[in-house]
Amino acid sequence: MHPLAQDQAHLAGAIRLAQTHSRAGHGGPFGAVIVADGKIIARGWNKVTSANDPTAHAEVTAIRAACRKLKTFQLRDCVLYSSCEPCPMCLAACYWARLDRLVYAASRADAAAIGFDDDFLYREIPLPPARRRLRAAQSLRDEAREVMRAWFADPDRVPY
Amino acid sequence: MHPLAQDQAHLAGAIRLAQTHSRAGHGGPFGAVIVADGKIIARGWNKVTSANDPTAHAEVTAIRAACRKLKTFQLRDCVLYSSCEPCPMCLAACYWARLDRLVYAASRADAAAIGFDDDFLYREIPLPPARRRLRAAQSLRDEAREVMRAWFADPDRVPY
Numbered sequence: 001m002h003p004l005a006q007d008q009a010h011l012a013g014a015i016r017l018a019q020t021h022s023r024a025g026h027g028g029p030f031g032a033v034i035v036a037d038g039k040i041i042a043r044g045w046n047k048v049t050s051a052n053d054p055t056a057h058a059e060v061t062a063i064r065a066a067c068r069k070l071k072t073f074q075l076r077d078c079v080l081y082s083s084c085e086p087c088p089m090c091l092a093a094c095y096w097a098r099l100d101r102l103v104y105a106a107s108r109a110d111a112a113a114i115g116f117d118d119d120f121l122y123r124e125i126p127l128p129p130a131r132r133r134l135r136a137a138q139s140l141r142d143e144a145r146e147v148m149r150a151w152f153a154d155p156d157r158v159p160y
Numbered sequence: 161m162h163p164l165a166q167d168q169a170h171l172a173g174a175i176r177l178a179q180t181h182s183r184a185g186h187g188g189p190f191g192a193v194i195v196a197d198g199k200i201i202a203r204g205w206n207k208v209t210s211a212n213d214p215t216a217h218a219e220v221t222a223i224r225a226a227c228r229k230l231k232t233f234q235l236r237d238c239v240l241y242s243s244c245e246p247c248p249m250c251l252a253a254c255y256w257a258r259l260d261r262l263v264y265a266a267s268r269a270d271a272a273a274i275g276f277d278d279d280f281l282y283r284e285i286p287l288p289p290a291r292r293r294l295r296a297a298q299s300l301r302d303e304a305r306e307v308m309r310a311w312f313a314d315p316d317r318v319p320y
Binding site: 139 | 168175188223224228233248252253256258260265274300301
């Protein structure tokens with residue numbers, strides 16, 4: 001199959017997951033598929049309200065499932081197909097998972113149009129902490145840094 | 161106890177979790193505590209490498225645990241104490257969880273100094289998708305929007 005046709009086939013699969021699971025009342029209308037070497041490794045859909053987990057977005061759920069299946073914490077050479085542009089949480093999760101590529105269908109503006117905060121969050125995250133809507137304070141920096149330095153100095157540490 | 165002293169006591173608890181669990185080889189040197197009405201509801205620590213879950217940062221782990229315990233997907237009136245400034249994934253998770261406030265110890269620069277991508281991610285997320293390090297493409301937008309519109313039109317949907 002042509003690469004673009006293959007991308008669209010997997011993306012259509014992610015959209016079908018969004019449809020099936022949002023109709024079933026599992027959560028928001030979002031689905032995701034993770035593919036390696038043209039094969040589907042894991043599927044995910046939004047389970048925020050049914051699993052009582054605000055981090056259970058489709059992309060995060062798919063990443064967790066793929067890592068569980070491959071017994072790894074990195075998904076190099078994997079592609080994530082998502083029915084909607086990932087929110088900043090899910091986008092950062094894609095980086096932490098070291099995904100190779102991302103393909104999405106709807107955009108953050110489409111999510112905003114049905115009441116989601118994705119677009120708002122893209123504006124909040126880059127702000128200095130003091131200017132964000134979420135109140136924040138900092139303290140005990142040196143104590144935490146000492147723990148971090150000790151970990152970094154440990155030759156047995158597992159980087160990620 | 162004075163509010164500031166209480167904040168520091170909980171933050172010190174988060175730093176102790178970071179120390180204990182990173183020494184035990186569970187993951188990176190990060191810990192978090194979630195508090196409501198002055199009481200600790202949940203604890204979290206980084207489990208990325210031991211649980212094979214790139215999303216298992218201390219803050220995400222604590223949010224999941226608190227929601228599981230309270231049987232809710234929103235943590236209004238809760239405060240998150242983290243041994244380090246949350247990365248964009250964890251910061252967005254704080255917003256999705258509707259946390260009231262955030263207190264942290266080390267900063268994103270301290271995380272960068274021991275090899276973590278937090279600071280890099282804060283620079284990537286605000287970029288237009290085409291300018292980011294992670295390759296991305298968009299397709300089938302209308303098909304996904306139709307599924308999203310159907311969910312939005314459903315009077316039984318659970319917003320979050």
